[in-house]
Amino acid sequence: MDIAKKTKKVTVRFPKRLKSEMQSSFIKSGYGLHGKSRWLKESIAIFLKQRNFVDYVEHGIDINQAELSEVEAFYLDLETIQAMKAAFVQIRVKYPLFEGVQSALIRASVVYRLMLK
Numbered sequence: 001m002d003i004a005k006k007t008k009k010v011t012v013r014f015p016k017r018l019k020s021e022m023q024s025s026f027i028k029s030g031y032g033l034h035g036k037s038r039w040l041k042e043s044i045a046i047f048l049k050q051r052n053f054v055d056y057v058e059h060g061i062d063i064n065q066a067e068l069s070e071v072e073a074f075y076l077d078l079e080t081i082q083a084m085k086a087a088f089v090q091i092r093v094k095y096p097l098f099e100g101v102q103s104a105l106i107r108a109s110v111v112y113r114l115m116l117k
Contacts, residue, residue, distance in 0.1 A: 007037075007075040012106045013068035022072075022110050025117065037075045040106065044080055046116070047109035048087055054094050057101075057108045074106075 014022070026032075026039035047053055076084075088101050098104070 006078050008078070008081055009073055010076055010102070010106070011071055011073045012103045014070045014072055014107065014110075015067040016070050018107065018110065018114075019070040019072055021114055025114055036072075040074045040110070041076055041080050043109040043113040044076075044084065044106065047105075047112045048083055050112070053087070053108075054090050056112060057091055057095075057098075057104055 023033075023036070026036050029039065031039045047056070050056065084102065084105060087105060091098055091101050091105070
């Protein structure tokens with residue numbers, strides 16, 4: 001089995017409005033409903049290339065926990081998972097008590113990509 005083809009299922013909680021804007025964006029961009037994982041993978045890659053992405057991750061946690069009512073599942077390749085793990089280390093160095101790093105990183109990636117439009 002080719003390692004590059006392996007994927008991992010990731011679930012993230014979103015506020016209803018952010019989930020709606022994200023879905024609208026990837027559908028309008030031509031990804032369709034089946035391309036959401038590819039859209040998210042690209043969003044994470046774009047976000048992690050930013051020099052100060054660690055500072056922007058706070059946008060992923062600034063959301064009121066009660067608003068995180070929508071669950072969305074994605075499939076990410078192992079390369080993206082490894083990039084996120086490397087990012088976790090950088091985030092934990094700056095914010096050692098940060099909880100929910102993976103979800104916050106993914107939400108911040110989505111917010112960042114939506115802001116680019």
